[in-house]
Amino acid sequence: MLRSNPVLECQFLRSVLFSKDWPEISGKEFVFWGKSNVGKSSLLNALMQKKGFAKVSKTPGRTQSINFYQAQKGIRYVDLPGYGYACVPKNLQNIWHQHVVDYLLTRSNLCVVFLLIDSRRDVHFQDLQVIDFLQRSFVPVKCIYTKIDRIISAQRKILSLKESKTDCFEVSATTREGVLELRSYILNHSFQKTSL
Ligand SMILES: Nc1nc2c(ncn2[C@@H]2O[C@H](COP(=O)(O)OP(=O)(O)OP(=O)(O)O)[C@@H](O)[C@H]2O)c(=O)[nH]1
Ligand SMILES: [Mg+2]
Numbered sequence: 001m002l003r004s005n006p007v008l009e010c011q012f013l014r015s016v017l018f019s020k021d022w023p024e025i026s027g028k029e030f031v032f033w034g035k036s037n038v039g040k041s042s043l044l045n046a047l048m049q050k051k052g053f054a055k056v057s058k059t060p061g062r063t064q065s066i067n068f069y070q071a072q073k074g075i076r077y078v079d080l081p082g083y084g085y086a087c088v089p090k091n092l093q094n095i096w097h098q099h100v101v102d103y104l105l106t107r108s109n110l111c112v113v114f115l116l117i118d119s120r121r122d123v124h125f126q127d128l129q130v131i132d133f134l135q136r137s138f139v140p141v142k143c144i145y146t147k148i149d150r151i152i153s154a155q156r157k158i159l160s161l162k163e164s165k166t167d168c169f170e171v172s173a174t175t176r177e178g179v180l181e182l183r184s185y186i187l188n189h190s191f192q193k194t195s196l
Contacts, residue, residue: 001030002167004196007142009035009071009072010048010050010053010069010070010071011069011070011074012067012068012069012070013068013069013070014067014068015065015067015068016022016065016066016068017051017065017095017096017099018099019099019102019103019106021064022068022107023076024069025107025108025109025189026076026098026109027070027073027074027075027076027109028074028075028076028109028111028189029068029076029077029078029109029110029111029191030075030076030077030078030111030112030114030186030189030190031046031077031078031080031104031110031112031113031114032044032077032078032079032114033080033082033083033100033104033113033114033115033116033130033144034059034082034083034115034116034117034127034131034144035082035083035084035085035116035117035118035124035126035127036060036082036083036084036085036086037058037059037060037061037062037082037118038082038116038117038118038146038147039116039118039146039147039173039177040054040063040079040080040116041054041055041056041058041062041063041079042054042056042084042146042173042174043144043146043171043173043179044069044079044115045096045173046077046173046176046179047077047179047182047183047186048069048071048077048111053069054067054069054079054122058086058157060082060084060085060086060087061081061086061087061088062080063079063080063081063095064081064088064096065081065091065096066078066079066080066081066099066100066103067079073190074189074190075107075157075186075187075190080100080105081093081096081100083097083126083130084124084126084182087125090134092186093137104134104137104139105137105139109191110139110193111140111189111190112140112141112142112186112189113134113139113140113141113143114142114143114144114169114182115127115134115142115143115144116131116133116142116143116144116145116146117143117144117145117146118145118146118147119133119145119146119147119148119151119155119159119170119186120147120150120151120155121151124194127180131143136182142168142185143167143168143169144168144171144182145159145168145170145171146168146171146172147172147174148170148171148172148175148177148178149174149175149177156194168186169181169182171187
């Protein structure tokens with residue numbers, strides 16, 4: 001157990017797209033990305049223990065800008081719009097995507113990109129493309145399987161096999177399984193030198 005819990009006390013900073021509107025560089029940013037509807041915003045709410053802080057929806061495409069949250073000890077969370085299918089016009093999605101890529105490639109205090117994957121689905125080719133893009137751009141990336149409350153134990157064994165190769169977290173925003181481990185990882189990495 002962590003003695004103090006700096007990740008918990010969070011405040012919303014801003015919801016923006018353009019680089020001129022991003023908050024000033026400060027502390028370490030932990031970024032949540034993945035296909036639309038994988039549970040990025042829900043996981044952030046579970047991490048921050050603030051229901052409804054980040055807006056959640058059954059409809060893919062809910063998060064439409066770059067959302068910054070400030071926690072203690074210089075830790076920041078960044079909730080990104082998803083990629084892949086979303087219930088919004090493609091041209092709008094392309095605009096988000098350009099700003100997201102701009103953010104990922106230029107943000108000097110970016111610590112880790114958590115790439116979320118719905119544990120009920122196969123890893124999509126877009127996820128593999130994103131992982132490849134981030135690795136080639138020297139952006140640290142770590143995978144998180146989400147919604148593990150929705151899968152049966154046999155499927156979990158398959159996930160843990162994959163995990164042995166890719167070193168992923170498994171979480172549920174609903175039951176909070178895995179959230180404490182993720183929180184500890186974030187806290188530990190917030191003290192390390194940014195490797196960008
Ligand atoms: N059962 C279960 N449902 C979840 C979990 N996490 C998220 N959901 C549901 O999945 C849906 C999408 O969740 P969001 O958190 O909005 O997903 P997102 O990745 O932020 O979606 P976009 O902002 O549209 O890209 C919602 O209906 C959530 O209630 C989970 O751990 N378990
Ligand atoms: Mg969202």
